[in-house]
Amino acid sequence: MHRPHLLFLDAYDSFSNNIINLLQQDLNATVQVIKIDDKRFVASDDACFHAFLARFDAVVAGPGPGDPRNPHDLGLIGKLWHLPEGICVPVLGICLGFQSLALAFGGTAGRLHQPRHGLVTEVSHQGQSLFKDIDVLMATQYHSLHAKLGHNVDKASPELWKVTSDCPDILPLAWDLSDDQNGPILMGIRHLTKPFFGVQYHPESICTSSAGARIIHNWWSEALAWTIDRAAILRKIETSHPVIDVDSVDTNSESGEDSASTSSSLFDAVNPTIRDTTATTPAVTRNSSRMGRPTASTSVSWRCVDTSLDGIDVALLLRNLQDTDQQAIMLESGSKSGQPVRPETGRFSIVGCANDAQSIRYSTGNHIITSDLSGTKTSYTGSMADVWSSVESFMAANKATDGSIDIPFWGGLVGFVSYEAGLETIDVAQSTNNDRSDVWFVFVSRSIVVDHVEKKVYIQSLEKSDNHWFGRVEEVLQKLMKKSDTRSEPHDNSNPVLPSVAAPKQEEYMSKVKTCQYHIRAGDSYELCLTDQSMVLYGDSSQPESFELYQRLRTFNPAPFGAYLRLEEENEQRKNGVTILSSSPERFLSWSRAGKCQFRPIKGTVEKKHGLTRKEAEALLNVDKERAENLMIVDLIRHDLHGVVGSGNVKVEKLMAVEEYQTVFQLVSVIEGQLQEGSRHTGIDVLAASLPPGSMTGAPKKRSCELLTEIEGKPRGIYSGVLGYFDVGGGGDFSVVIRTAFRWDDEDVWRIGAGGAVTVLSSPQAEFEEMDLKRQSCLPLFGHRRDPAK
Ligand SMILES: C=C(O[C@@H]1C=C(C(=O)O)C=C[C@H]1O)C(=O)O
Ligand SMILES: NC(=O)CC[C@H](N)C(=O)O
Structure with a gap:
């Protein structure tokens, strides 16, 4: 036929x-x-x-x-x-x-x-x-x-x-x-x-x-x-x-995948040349070194310690291993009463040691990439396409195959990509004009991975002959295991110095909800994820140590994608850095070493008010408004994923399941896709093709982001971006940066973004309350409890 x-x-x-x-x-x-x-x-x-x-x-x-x-x-x-x-x-x-x-x-x-x-x-x-x-x-x-x-x-x-x-x-x-x-x-x-x-x-x-x-x-x-x-x-x-x-005329498809044939119409009876097109999203622009499957060039040394009798507190581990005022990296699967809060997505925790590590940074404000991934430190003008290309080359050049197959991270690049960096990839003009980093990854060559289900600790190094490091970590582990009942707790916070909080104004927020609805009625968007930021200002020396704040967060709101990141760089003019305290419930994208990709968008939120049962939450979430919000994002993510893994390779594994978190019930879907054997695409391509996260934009993504940039009027920064790692074994895992506070060293402000999806079925009052509820996942760290914003 x-x-x-x-x-x-x-x-x-x-x-x-x-x-x-x-x-x-x-x-x-x-x-x-x-x-x-x-x-x-x-x-x-x-x-x-x-x-x-x-x-x-x-x-x-x-x-x-x-x-x-x-x-x-x-x-x-x-x-x-x-x-x-x-x-x-x-x-x-x-x-x-x-x-x-x-x-x-x-x-x-x-x-x-x-x-x-x-x-x-x-x-x-x-x-x-x-x-x-x-x-x-x-x-x-x-x-x-x-x-x-x-x-x-x-x-x-x-x-x-x-x-x-x-x-x-x-x-x-x-x-x-x-x-x-x-x-x-x-x-x-x-x-x-x-x-x-x-x-x-x-x-x-x-x-x-x-x-x-x-x-x-x-x-x-x-x-x-x-x-x-x-x-x-x-x-x-x-x-x-x-x-x-x-x-x-160059009639190639946008993807550059499909070369125009001279004739393949039905009427070309003589020579019906048919071409195939699979991918519709451009692969990351790459230099030739990353074509094909790279062979192993890095070796992972690792030791596994069974801690089943003792349990290990990762925060204590980090504390004991390094000075947290320096660069510190911890991706933590939160736990409660010794059990991971959501083992399905939050089974492992990673502590990375990365002082003086190689890194790559990029600012969408000045378009400068600063990187020493290739060996020498260089700063040059570039774009997100160049960032992805460098990351892919670096990961291909540092490919390893000999780590433990039981854990997802052997070492690799850990860091974040901001919302504005995502906007650049879909060609949406942004409101950033500073030189802060929108992309920042550091190379973690020494790491500790804790498997909270099997209760094992893996000590790993990509360095040659790293016995000294292994010895040191084992010593720390022994010490911590002896004091097995100790969990790192925050200091008493009953009498904190209260910083001031600049919160979104209710009237203003509600008016922005109405503006979103105006654009939806006009046909320009189907759903808009409106957000705003609260700013916490300490002003003087009463500023608590950032790790202390994270301790409070992990106790107050343990989440499968908890993170404590303290990144810094030094240049001639000044020392600059950023601290991120995250308690995100949402996986954006993970991919296994075998190329299985998973998105887990959350859309649909109800507050876990005292006594609200799962059944009641299900009834509240099983309504047109919440289901429609979720469905739109599922279809959007199928689109993003189809663009890279190709037709026939995407499945919706879970559609709108209710999941319980510390302060909210959420509606979650799971979309999976398989990168094809022999394909020139990797998980990095999937990530590059799907930013910013659809659950933070609305649909259609590009027009919605243009509208949101105008309505919100200020950059979101790290909030709404993604945070996670590229593993040297070939996998990756990134969360959506929500329920997170972050602070740049050059301003004395903790920023907490929060928002929610607006549709025509939304009530402005309820949207404001939802945004306020999401702020509450972080505000209590600063001593503020349910301080209704006005
Ligand atoms: C915007 C936020 O959350 C996003 C919006 C959600 C919603 O609209 O229900 C749920 C999870 C996130 O994807 C936030 O936490 O600030
Ligand atoms: N999905 C669409 O193509 C929508 C068409 C048009 N923008 C509308 O809202 O009616």
């Missing part, structure tokens, strides 16, 4: 790669992707775009932010509907693409009374065309606007299935009749004579039933039938069509 060769027009949506996955999996199609504002076609005359289109069997016009009445939001999609006869290609419009089709043939667009984002409802149809052989169809919707054909009825009626005088060429195929507030919402259409089809709902969503995705097959059958009918005419036109030198 002919393998469809499709063009996908990407309108900057966060679900595009899921649609491409569907086309590749269900139709076995090859798909080339271009953005709707691809300069090569927007800037040149239409003939060039037409000649390019002639290479494809059909086009899919994707969903996206914005309004179909705005040519800027549609870009090339707007050019599909009135092509000259001989150029016409079958099109499937999805959401924005669908709305554009309706408008092009007499329809109008308007705002829904109540936008529908992440809602799953039944779509009514009559089993025709796209909906042939489809029974009950449950489908996910992501839209604020809707297309109207001029039907003058406000409830189910036979009229709805007929063409209207406004749109005599457009046949309605499906409606959502489940929503009284909005009335009938048009869900599917076809053009009566041209090969144009469209659906308002999202066939690729994880919550759309398989019947919903079947329309893809039906569309392709329709497209094929039309094409065969028209083949003779088209062949004639093709030969008489002026020859355009499309190959002088």
Whole structure:
């Protein structure tokens, strides 16, 4: 059977790669992707775009932010509907693409009374065309606007299935009749004579039933039938069509993966060259040293100590091993009464020794990379792409294979990537103008990993002949094990010096929630994760030691992704550094040495008020608002992951499970993907392609981040970024930096970010309370308890 060769027009949506996955999996199609504002076609005359289109069997016009009445939001999609006869290609419009089709043939667009984002409802149809052989169809919707054909009825009626005088060429195929507030919402259409089809709902969503995705097959059958009918005419036109030198235009897909073939259309009977496209997200720009699987170049020496009888307190371990005022690294899986709070994600703790270690730093404010990863210290102007490239080269050059297979970290780079660094990777202008580091990783060559489940301690070194270090750590361990019942406790904090706290103002925050909702209603976003920062100021010498603050945090809010990071650098002008105290519950991304990637987005939060049971929490979280928030992020992360691991390799392992933490219950999903054997991608590519974390942005990611930058008006910094490690064995694990306080040495301020996802279903008051609740995971460290911000 002919393998469809499709063009996908990407309108900057966060679900595009899921649609491409569907086309590749269900139709076995090859798909080339271009953005709707691809300069090569927007800037040149239409003939060039037409000649390019002639290479494809059909086009899919994707969903996206914005309004179909705005040519800027549609870009090339707007050019599909009135092509000259001989150029016409079958099109499937999805959401924005669908709305554009309706408008092009007499329809109008308007705002829904109540936008529908992440809602799953039944779509009514009559089993025709796209909906042939489809029974009950449950489908996910992501839209604020809707297309109207001029039907003058406000409830189910036979009229709805007929063409209207406004749109005599457009046949309605499906409606959502489940929503009284909005009335009938048009869900599917076809053009009566041209090969144009469209659906308002999202066939690729994880919550759309398989019947919903079947329309893809039906569309392709329709497209094929039309094409065969028209083949003779088209062949004639093709030969008489002026020859355009499309190959002088670089028509590679954005990913650079897909070289444009000279001819692979259905009509090229002589030589139907079909190309394959798997990845749609660019791999990290790399130098040649990291192509292919690196061979081992580093050796791990390690010893394992059984501490099952005694238990080891990692904070004490760190304290005893190094002076915590210096560079200190501890990634801690929090525990309570001797047990890890969440062994599934928080089983291991890592103490890294990294004084005078090699490091890489990058500031988005001045674009300077400072690194000695390559041996000598250099500072140069660069970008995030250069940072990833250096990290990949370094990890490839320091590859090890001989550590213990029972633990995920053997040594490697530990540090963070800020939210603004993530913004740079998706080309969103940021409000940072200082020279503080947005990326900071240090090389940990000596480390201790504690397995809290097996109660074992691994002492490891990547240095040659490091017996002295092993001896020293063993000595410390013996000492601590003898005093087995000692847990490092914070000092008495009953009479603390209270610092002042500058908190978000309630009125202002609520007004920002409303601004978010305004943009969602206009169709520019489906969900926005609004945040703000509280600032804790000590002012004088009463400042507690940072490790003491961390001790309080780990006692008060033990979390699977606890972290104490104290990083510093010295240059000619000054000493600068940063301290991070984290109690994050959320894994952003981990990948195993075998390339299995896992995202665990959290979206949906209820306070664990006194006596709230899990059952009650489940009932509170099992509502449209919370589920919709979570679903949107699951679909977004599937998109991010599909872009690197390719079609057919992504699974949702857990959808909206309720998890219990110290102060809140949360709705958590687990999305996994497998990097393919022999693929040129690594976990670092997955990380690079998925920042900033979707659970901190909303969807679609790029437009949402642009809006949030404007609404929030200040950088988020390390908050909303990611923190974790790249392991020399090839794995990695990063948390989302939330429930975290951080402080730069050059300002006397602890910053605590907090926020939550805003949808049209949000109440501004409840959003403020949710933000305030999340601040409470850190504020008590500073002696402040539930001090309601005003
Ligand atoms: C924004 C925060 O949390 C994020 C938002 C959540 C939500 O909207 O329910 C839940 C977890 C995080 O992904 C925060 O903790 O500050
Ligand atoms: N998912 C979409 O394509 C949405 C289209 C349009 N921005 C709307 O909100 O209606």
